[in-house]
Amino acid sequence: MNAVVNTDEVDLGRRHALQLAGGLTIAFLWLGVAGRARAVIHARPLPGDPALLGADGQAAFAPNAFVRVGTDGSIRLVMAPCEMGQGTYTGVCQLMAEELGVGLDQVTVEHSPANDVLYGNPELQIQVTGLSSAIRTGVHIFREAGALARALLVSAAAARWKVDPSTCTVARAVITHTPSGRTLGFAAVADAAAKLPLPATVALKDPKDFILIGKPMRRVDSATKVDGGTQYTTDLRLPGMKIASVRACPTFGGKLLAVDDTRARKIPGVVDVLRIDNAVAVVGDHYWAAKQGLDALDIQWDLGANATLTTEKLVEAHAENSRNGKAVVALAQGEQGPGTGKRIDATYILPLLAHAPMEPMNTLISATAEGCEIWVGTQVPTVCAGLAAKALGLPLEKVNLHNQFLGGGFGRRLEGDSVEQAALFAKQVSYPIKVMWSREEDIRHDIPRPMYYDRIAATLDADGKPSFWSHRITGASVVGRTMPLKDGVDFDAVVCAADLPYDLPNVHVEWVRHYLPDGLIPGFWRGVGAVHNLFVVESFIDELAHATGKDPVAYRRSLLQKNPRMLAVLNLAAEKFGWDDKPLPARVGRGIAVGGPFDSFICAAIEVGVTPQGDVVLHRAVVVVDCGLVINPNAVEAQMQGGLIYGWSGALYNELTLKNGAVEQGNFNDYRSLRMSEAPPVEVHLVPSTAASGGIGELGTAIAAACLGNAVFSATGVRVRNLPINRTPLSTGKEAMKSVLASRTTTKKERMS
Amino acid sequence: MPVLHINGEDHSVDVPDDMPLLWVLRDVIGMTGTKFGCGIAQCGACTVHLDGQPVRSCVLPVGGIAGKSITTIEAIGKTPAGQKIQQAWLDIEVVQCGYCQSGQVMSAAALLARVPEPTDADIDTAMSGNICRCGTYVRIRQAIKLAATGKTDAMHTVVDGGAA
Numbered sequence: 001m002n003a004v005v006n007t008d009e010v011d012l013g014r015r016h017a018l019q020l021a022g023g024l025t026i027a028f029l030w031l032g033v034a035g036r037a038r039a040v041i042h043a044r045p046l047p048g049d050p051a052l053l054g055a056d057g058q059a060a061f062a063p064n065a066f067v068r069v070g071t072d073g074s075i076r077l078v079m080a081p082c083e084m085g086q087g088t089y090t091g092v093c094q095l096m097a098e099e100l101g102v103g104l105d106q107v108t109v110e111h112s113p114a115n116d117v118l119y120g121n122p123e124l125q126i127q128v129t130g131l132s133s134a135i136r137t138g139v140h141i142f143r144e145a146g147a148l149a150r151a152l153l154v155s156a157a158a159a160r161w162k163v164d165p166s167t168c169t170v171a172r173a174v175i176t177h178t179p180s181g182r183t184l185g186f187a188a189v190a191d192a193a194a195k196l197p198l199p200a201t202v203a204l205k206d207p208k209d210f211i212l213i214g215k216p217m218r219r220v221d222s223a224t225k226v227d228g229g230t231q232y233t234t235d236l237r238l239p240g241m242k243i244a245s246v247r248a249c250p251t252f253g254g255k256l257l258a259v260d261d262t263r264a265r266k267i268p269g270v271v272d273v274l275r276i277d278n279a280v281a282v283v284g285d286h287y288w289a290a291k292q293g294l295d296a297l298d299i300q301w302d303l304g305a306n307a308t309l310t311t312e313k314l315v316e317a318h319a320e321n322s323r324n325g326k327a328v329v330a331l332a333q334g335e336q337g338p339g340t341g342k343r344i345d346a347t348y349i350l351p352l353l354a355h356a357p358m359e360p361m362n363t364l365i366s367a368t369a370e371g372c373e374i375w376v377g378t379q380v381p382t383v384c385a386g387l388a389a390k391a392l393g394l395p396l397e398k399v400n401l402h403n404q405f406l407g408g409g410f411g412r413r414l415e416g417d418s419v420e421q422a423a424l425f426a427k428q429v430s431y432p433i434k435v436m437w438s439r440e441e442d443i444r445h446d447i448p449r450p451m452y453y454d455r456i457a458a459t460l461d462a463d464g465k466p467s468f469w470s471h472r473i474t475g476a477s478v479v480g481r482t483m484p485l486k487d488g489v490d491f492d493a494v495v496c497a498a499d500l501p502y503d504l505p506n507v508h509v510e511w512v513r514h515y516l517p518d519g520l521i522p523g524f525w526r527g528v529g530a531v532h533n534l535f536v537v538e539s540f541i542d543e544l545a546h547a548t549g550k551d552p553v554a555y556r557r558s559l560l561q562k563n564p565r566m567l568a569v570l571n572l573a574a575e576k577f578g579w580d581d582k583p584l585p586a587r588v589g590r591g592i593a594v595g596g597p598f599d600s601f602i603c604a605a606i607e608v609g610v611t612p613q614g615d616v617v618l619h620r621a622v623v624v625v626d627c628g629l630v631i632n633p634n635a636v637e638a639q640m641q642g643g644l645i646y647g648w649s650g651a652l653y654n655e656l657t658l659k660n661g662a663v664e665q666g667n668f669n670d671y672r673s674l675r676m677s678e679a680p681p682v683e684v685h686l687v688p689s690t691a692a693s694g695g696i697g698e699l700g701t702a703i704a705a706a707c708l709g710n711a712v713f714s715a716t717g718v719r720v721r722n723l724p725i726n727r728t729p730l731s732t733g734k735e736a737m738k739s740v741l742a743s744r745t746t747t748k749k750e751r752m753s
Numbered sequence: 754m755p756v757l758h759i760n761g762e763d764h765s766v767d768v769p770d771d772m773p774l775l776w777v778l779r780d781v782i783g784m785t786g787t788k789f790g791c792g793i794a795q796c797g798a799c800t801v802h803l804d805g806q807p808v809r810s811c812v813l814p815v816g817g818i819a820g821k822s823i824t825t826i827e828a829i830g831k832t833p834a835g836q837k838i839q840q841a842w843l844d845i846e847v848v849q850c851g852y853c854q855s856g857q858v859m860s861a862a863a864l865l866a867r868v869p870e871p872t873d874a875d876i877d878t879a880m881s882g883n884i885c886r887c888g889t890y891v892r893i894r895q896a897i898k899l900a901a902t903g904k905t906d907a908m909h910t911v912v913d914g915g916a917a
Contacts, residue, residue, distance in 0.1 A: 085850030085887045215912050218846060225851030226842040226858055228786020228826035235785035243780060268769065286780035287789070288772045358790050358798060358852040358886045407788075407852030408886050439791045634846055638892070642849055645888025668795040668884055677877035679890035 061190035063152050063198070065118040066096060066145040073187035075100070075173060076108045080119040080127065080141075081134035082379055083221060084357075084409030085642075086697035087635035088134045090219045092142050094631055095135075098212040099146030099205060101170030102186075109220050111403040114381035129379045130414055131528060132598040132695025135631055139693050147202045155199070156192035157184045207629075207690070216634035221405065233377045233404045234362045238432040241364070242271050244425055245290035246437055248279035248445050251303045251661035253519020256280055260298040267293050276424045283429065287436060306517050306661040314658065315349060318453035318514055322474040327510035328488040331498040334506035339459030339468030344547055346456050348536045349722045351655035353449035353525050354663075356671060359407020360442040363422035366432035371398035373432075376419055377406035384419040391423035410646070411524035415447045440666035448656055449525030450476035450516065454536045464548030465559065469504050471497050474512040475532070476522035492529035496702075497537055501566045501596050502559035526646055527701035530597035535651075535723065538593035538706035543719060552592055552710065553579050560594075565601045568687055569624040570594050573603035576685055577622040587611075587732075588619070589715025593706035598695030600627040601687075604644065604703045606680070608711040614727030616652060616712055618680035623703075626687035627694040637684040640700040644682055647704020649674040655724050755819045759784070760828035770816025775799045777815050778825060786826035786855050790884070797883030800856040801825050807863040809882075826855040834866035834900075841900035845907055849887035857883050861897050870901045 060076075061069040068076040077096050083089040089109050097104055112119045112127070119127045123137040150170055157175040158165040161182060169176050173186045207213070224230040249255060259280050261273040269289025274281045280299060284290030364375040365388070372392055378384050378401075385401040392399070406413055422435040437445070452475040458466040477490040489498075489511055498509040516522060525531065545555035553574045560567040573579075573592065584590065584607075592605040606621040623640045630636055653672035657664045665671040709720035718729050757764045757777065766781050778784045778801075787810060790798030794809035801810045802824040829835030838861045841847075848854050857880070864871055864879035871879070876897055885893070892907070899905040 083850075085848075087849070216846075217912050218843070219848065221851065222843055222846060222848050225848040225854050226839045227830055228855045230851055231785065232788075232852060234789065235779075237783065237785075286768075286772075286776050288768075288776040288780070291792075356886060358788070358796070358850065358884070360789070406850060408850045410886070436789075439793075439796075638846065638849060638889070641891045642885075642888035645890060646886065649886075649888075667793055668791050669793065673796075673884045673886060674888070674890070675882075675884060676880040676890045676893065678881075679888070679894075682891050 061149070061153070061194040063149050063193070064145050065112075066142065067100060067149040069149065069153065069186050069190045069193070071187055071190045073173070073185060074108060075102055075106055075186065076110055078110045078112045080112050080138065081121070081129040082111070082377065082381075082403055082406055082409070084129070084377070084379065084406035084413065086639060087219060087632065088129065088697075089221055090217060091135050091631045091635060092138065093220050094212040094215075094217055095139060095142035096146035098210060099143045100150050102173045104212065104217055104220055106173055107220070112381075114385045114401040114403070116382045127380070127382045128414065129409070130411065130524060132697040132699065135693050136599055136695045139629075139631075143204050144202060147204050148198070151199050151202050152193040152196050153186055153189055155196055156189035160184070160189065160192065214630055215632070217632055219635075230405055232359050232407045233364055233375055234359055234407070234434070234436065236364050236375050236404070236434070238364065238366060241432040241434060242283045242285065242429070243287050243290050244274070244281040244283045244433045244435045245287060245294045246279055246281045246421070246425075246435060246441055247294055247297070247299065248421075248441065249301045249303070250444065250663075251301070251306045251309070251519070252517065253306055254278060254304040254661070255302040257300040257302045259300070263298070264293040264296040267296060272429060273297070274425045274428050276421065279421060281425050281435065283433060290436075291438065303661055304519065306519055309517060309658050309661040311352075311657045311659075314352075314451055314516075315453070318349075318451055318474050321512050321514050322453045322455055322472060325474065325512040325514070327472060327512045329508070329510045330489045330494040331507055331509040333504075333508075335468070336508050337459070337468040337470060337506065339461075339506065341462065341467060342460045342547070344458050344460065344543060346540055346543060346721060348452075348454040348456065348539065350452040350532055350535065351723055352451050352658075353650055353654055354443045354446040354656050354665070354671060355408075355410040355412035355525060356443060356668070356673065357406070357408025357410055357412055360437045360439050361412070361418040362434060362436040363419050364432065364434045365419075365422045365426040367392055367423060367426040371400070372423070372426070374399065374401045374419065374423075375404060376401065377404035377413065378416070378419070379406070379409050379411075379413045380416060384416040387416040387420040388423040391420050392427050410526040411449075411528070412446060414524050417447060439668070443656075443666050443671050444663040446656070447521045447523035449531075450478065450514075450522035452532045453514075456536060456540050458540070458544055460544065460548060464544070464550055464555070466504050466544065468506045468508075469500075470508040471536070472510050472512065473497060473533070474514050476514050476516045478522045478524050478528075480513065481521070492524075494533070495529040496533040496595055496597055499596075500537065501563050501594060502541070502556075503562045504559070526643070527597075527698040530595060530698070530702035531647065531705070534593065534595040534597070534702050535705040535709065538595065538703075539709050539720065542591070542593075542710040542713065546713070551581065556592075556594060565626050565687075566594055566596060569601045569603040569626050572685060572687065573605050573622055573624040576624065576683065577605040579605060584714070587715050589711045589713065591707045591710025591712070591714055593703050593710060595703050595706070597702050598699060599692065600625060600694030600696060600699050602699050602703050604700070604707040606707045606711050608708065608715055610712065610715045610730050612732045614730035616708070616725060616730070618648065618678060618708075620680050621682045621707070622685070623682060623700065624685045624687060625696070625699065626689050627696050627699070628689050628691035629693045630686055630689075631693060633686055636686060636696050639696045640684045641682040643698060643700025643702075644704045645674050645679055647701035648708055651705035651708050651723050651725060653724055755815045757815060757818070757823060758820065759823045760825060766815070768815060771814045774801065774810040774813045774815050774818065774823070778810065784825055784827055788852055788855055790853065790856075795884070796853070796856075797860060798853050798856040800859040800883065802829070802859060802863060805863065805866065807860050826859060829859060829862050832862065832866065835862040837900040838862045838865055838896070841896040845892045845896040845899060845905065847889050847892040847896050849889055853883060853885045853887075857885065857889075857893055861893070861900070865897065865900055871897060
């Protein structure tokens, strides 16, 4: 982990020149300490890159893949990660603009083209936005990109004035020679700067001089998101474009047998009916015609091998694998049990989850024998382009993908399945099509967060501390779909379980890889592995605290003495929440949880009430975050509030259940989302830090279920070991119900006053 | 052929009477600010105003609304309540992915036009038909109160981009 240190001198000479396949461009790989590619900075403009041209049609100054300065004064910043709401575009702009010496109001932000070499995530190697990594892994890259551009622009101005560049300053895209007061705008020196060789080193700003970094800057994408002006993929239109509505086989891995489209083709506005291996699309002049056409089809499916698959069977298969499957040890620390003293055992089961981003999956595509243009908001542009190329039988360089603002991602748009499907339909027609999934299609044909089956146990010593801790995780491997597993372990399956924050002497953590039935593909869900393991670990720690009669905060505190940053967020959260030993009203409870995923530290505390019917009402929450150097506190607060609400929606309501091999849920009526009336106030506190920036986009979601489940236990005495939270055991008898109803009426009145 | 009165202009559209307003707006007229989220009036992304009342355009057949006044997100900023709501949305920095926000703004503008100083309960009632998967509810509540009162106790004052 690299700390951001004062006035970093970035030695460009450490980079290794790399001749690209085209032979025309030279890029540089910055080799990090681990020898992995850390940054790729483009030394020269890519010939023919339309993004290089300024408004005046002149070639711009483009010293790397991220910064373009036009001779017309335009300043364009190209975003390597995508924007799906998490605020990354603003954070990346703050980093680049800070070093470049411009205001955020002076820049135009551009989606990056699909290109792993130029825009690859340094941690994940390819161009991907995920694992809360954009800022975490990119701080130095984005700052350096801005600093390098500024250095060249200053050099060009200094050369024109025949002065020492160190006597010049930059503010708001204007270079000033301080001794003489002469000024030149970026536009005036862009051409000259483009002809200069790269400097050997580039100086980064001293953090004490930061103007943008660390400030609650307004998002760069706000203005057009409040007036309907922002265009998402679904809003794009091309001349001659038609709209396709899709239905895929309801079972995972099932196929299309036959379609009778006689009635569909009679519907006004229906243009075509297209078939692929496992789905059918009706093409229309507008979505309404396409949807009506789809509903008028008589479709026969081959439901395939999963035709009788049910949730019960899936759970039982996990349970069997947990009992008898082959485990890989992820951590064996100290004595490997069994320990002496009181032993506590628990089994936790987590469901399949859909992502349900507000913008249902859709792709705009125009494909001919010569090439293909794709417009899609995606977390993985190069993966999508590759899948489309394969589907169309085109070389990759003939596929041009234009990324868009994403109407939510949450990991769903880490997948290219809908783009591949769109390409298979598009190759059958001569016009551009926008392939749109209904909400039902979006939920039923998600690539779901897999199920998990965890058996966890601890033996408690005389002080109530775990003398032995064992955790056996069983679940599908999302990482293993695409990457070799290091030492046979999926790092995501054991994250926050094999790296516990607590000081425990003897720990055994193992993982059993569960292979889901063919066709049921596991995917990442916001918070990734931490969502699963923080729920299990933090619920179980809570169980241990209660088993030993200790307060959950005090119990955690006793185990966190060697983890000062985690201890600090715990203590501050307890203080801000007002965690004390005063008794709470009947059926009101509070829960707390800590976690350290994505190189950040978080503690969340929540108060809930549970109605006689077993409904959980969220009263208020406090969250404390130490995410190292904060780029935009406004963004951190927003991500905590929203991330928790996403996680609470999942914990309270969400589960994909299977019957006859098909997902039973289909829309927001049966795959519910927290609503305004259910959303509690969420107070966010940040711990100041100069440590390396951690990730924030998934942090809140990762901790949400854990604090909630603990609060439900506090309110009802019922331990939540399965998600979503089952209301039945939380409901009360009739007599108790009457008295609680009376007190609830009072509470509501108080709230309304 | 229904004639629709949208944002002060008449649009004559050649569509079936049972076609929902959402798809007429988006795919026939080309006004894409109003969004599709669920198709069954569950999420509110498609909210528009019909004679000032918030309605879900995904289930509103155009055959029955000829002559009524339709306002969409593209024009809500011209109303006093809409202007205040949009400004408050910017001041509180409500948006994340932004996809649901057209509908949120429309529901909030209708609320503010009807109830100048809404209580928490008013906000719950008016806004609970609009889902935000990014979970911007905390700030939506703050922004509606700011729009109503001109005051906020929100934690962060957003800084405009003029520095550096």
